[in-house]
Amino acid sequence: xxxxxxxxxxxxxxxSKRFGSVQxxxxxxxxxxxxxxxxxxxxxxxxxxxxxxxxxxxxEFEEGEIRIDGEPLGYSDDGTRRRRPEREIARQRAALxxxxxxxxxxxxxxxxxxxxxxxxxxxxxxxxxxxxVARELLDRVGLGHKLDAYPGxxxxxxxQRVAIARALAMKPKAMLFDEVTSxxxxxxxxxxxxxxxxxxxxxxxxxxxxxEMAFARDAADQVVFMSGGSIVEAGPxxxxxxxxxxxxxxxxxxxxxxxxRL
Amino acid sequence: MFDVVFRSWPxxxxxxxxxxxxxxxxxxLATLLGILLALGxxxxxRALRYLVEVWLYVMRGVPLLVLLxxxxxxxxxxxxxxxxxxxxxxxxxxxxxxxxxxxxRSAVLAVPKGQWDAARGIGFHGWRLxxxxxxxxxxxxxxxxxxxxxxxxxxxxxxVSIIGLWELTLAGRQIVERTLASFQVFGAVALIYFVLxxxxxxxxxxxxxxxxxxx
Numbered sequence: 001x002x003x004x005x006x007x008x009x010x011x012x013x014x015x016s017k018r019f020g021s022v023q024x025x026x027x028x029x030x031x032x033x034x035x036x037x038x039x040x041x042x043x044x045x046x047x048x049x050x051x052x053x054x055x056x057x058x059x060e061f062e063e064g065e066i067r068i069d070g071e072p073l074g075y076s077d078d079g080t081r082r083r084r085p086e087r088e089i090a091r092q093r094a095a096l097x098x099x100x101x102x103x104x105x106x107x108x109x110x111x112x113x114x115x116x117x118x119x120x121x122x123x124x125x126x127x128x129x130x131x132x133v134a135r136e137l138l139d140r141v142g143l144g145h146k147l148d149a150y151p152g153x154x155x156x157x158x159x160q161r162v163a164i165a166r167a168l169a170m171k172p173k174a175m176l177f178d179e180v181t182s183x184x185x186x187x188x189x190x191x192x193x194x195x196x197x198x199x200x201x202x203x204x205x206x207x208x209x210x211x212e213m214a215f216a217r218d219a220a221d222q223v224v225f226m227s228g229g230s231i232v233e234a235g236p237x238x239x240x241x242x243x244x245x246x247x248x249x250x251x252x253x254x255x256x257x258x259x260x261r262l
Numbered sequence: 263m264f265d266v267v268f269r270s271w272p273x274x275x276x277x278x279x280x281x282x283x284x285x286x287x288x289x290x291l292a293t294l295l296g297i298l299l300a301l302g303x304x305x306x307x308r309a310l311r312y313l314v315e316v317w318l319y320v321m322r323g324v325p326l327l328v329l330l331x332x333x334x335x336x337x338x339x340x341x342x343x344x345x346x347x348x349x350x351x352x353x354x355x356x357x358x359x360x361x362x363x364x365x366x367r368s369a370v371l372a373v374p375k376g377q378w379d380a381a382r383g384i385g386f387h388g389w390r391l392x393x394x395x396x397x398x399x400x401x402x403x404x405x406x407x408x409x410x411x412x413x414x415x416x417x418x419x420x421x422v423s424i425i426g427l428w429e430l431t432l433a434g435r436q437i438v439e440r441t442l443a444s445f446q447v448f449g450a451v452a453l454i455y456f457v458l459x460x461x462x463x464x465x466x467x468x469x470x471x472x473x474x475x476x477x
Binding site for chain 1: 374376377379380381382383384385386387388390394395398399402473475
């Protein structure tokens with residue numbers, strides 16, 4: 001795998017996708033640079049979640065390409081745009097950590113097993129080594145005392161922190177967060193955002209879809225505003241939140257200010 | 263009054279053995295075949311999938327007794343002559359495999375989509391994804407209906423007495439013909455079936471509890 005210096009970790013070029021007659025993504029270009037946190041905001045239905053899922057090839061896309069460290073994701077390199085074999089797609093997915101709105105922890109496994117199953121079964125790490133890594137990660141997200149608990153015994157915030165540890169255990173090149181606090185009770189949102197903030201500070205490359213505008217303002221290196229399947233405006237948080245250029249972003253932020261008193 | 267039951271006990275016991283053998287053999291085969299059919303329905307190429315579906319509709323739409331007659335009376339004309347035991351096991355297992363297939367298929371589909379996403383996101387694919395993430399959850403979802411179908415199968419074995427396969431029901435009929443004690447003998451036969459099926463239910467309960475996890 002070639003890692004060309006100066007090249008973005010995740011590059012999107014002209015990514016388009018339709019569900020039936022609905023154009024959900026319309027020629028999206030985006031660069032996510034190494035060590036940066038990019039936050040995607042926008043009204044629901046604007047395509048941000050779909051875009052994020054495309055970055056892990058959980059969604060196919062009809063046009064354009066996504067490159068992870070320069071390697072085309074999901075489709076072959078030779079100009080035919082043929083879907084890669086599942087084994088290769090799985091390898092590419094393993095290089096990116098994904099965290100979901102609904103946690104999706106494996107309910108039949110303990111917390112420790114949730115975090116070790118990937119490294120052991122996919123990467124072939126010895127169990128003892130995987131467990132050492134898992135313990136350290138779970139400590140980091142504040143759940144070192146819940147190793148033997150089952151997901152059903154944890155609060156939403158705890159489950160989501162385990163899900164973050166599970167993704168980190170694969171030592172991904174980048175982390176993708178899909179509205180990870182939207183399903184949480186308000187008092188549990190903070191603990192998850194704190195973990196993400198800490199990750200961003202440690203230099204993890206992150207793409208975050210969120211409705212938490214305060215978090216976007218504080219933690220993002222770049223904010224991307226999507227609407228109707230396109231990127232409408234992108235830039236540093238200061239610029240986007242305090243000097244929005246487009247009518248649509250201004251309207252979107254106005255809604256938020258009224259609703260949340262940002 | 264129940265002397266006749268005690269006197270024919272060795273016979274009833276031997277016949278119960280045959281019923282258990284039939285149940286275990288057909289149960290195992292039906293499960294195996296059911297898994298294959300479910301996998302075919304879920305993952306096979308389109309042509310094969312349609313073939314599997316047609317097969318399942320036929321198997322579910324024809325009464326077990328009619329299948330048994332077809333095997334016993336019609337099959338010999340095609341040159342295939344099976345012993346009642348082998349034929350009975352084959353018919354029972356193919357018939358019940360159709361129901362098993364439906365149970366396994368719907369259990370796999372009932373595992374939330376997010377579980378597939380999460381497993382794929384980590385880098386699982388193919389058989390390993392099924393084994394580590396989907397199957398353990400599907401088994402738990404399937405367990406109640408599976409045990410239910412197994413109970414139907416045990417009771418279904420009584421039908422093979424019609425084609426002359428000696429098992430519990432046929433043994434009961436023979437004893438009644440000789441002793442005319444229909445109430446006592448069929449009472450005993452019913453009790454034996456009940457014990458077998460109740461045992462299965464208990465085992466099912468136990469397994470369900472064993473494999474349950476907090477949601």
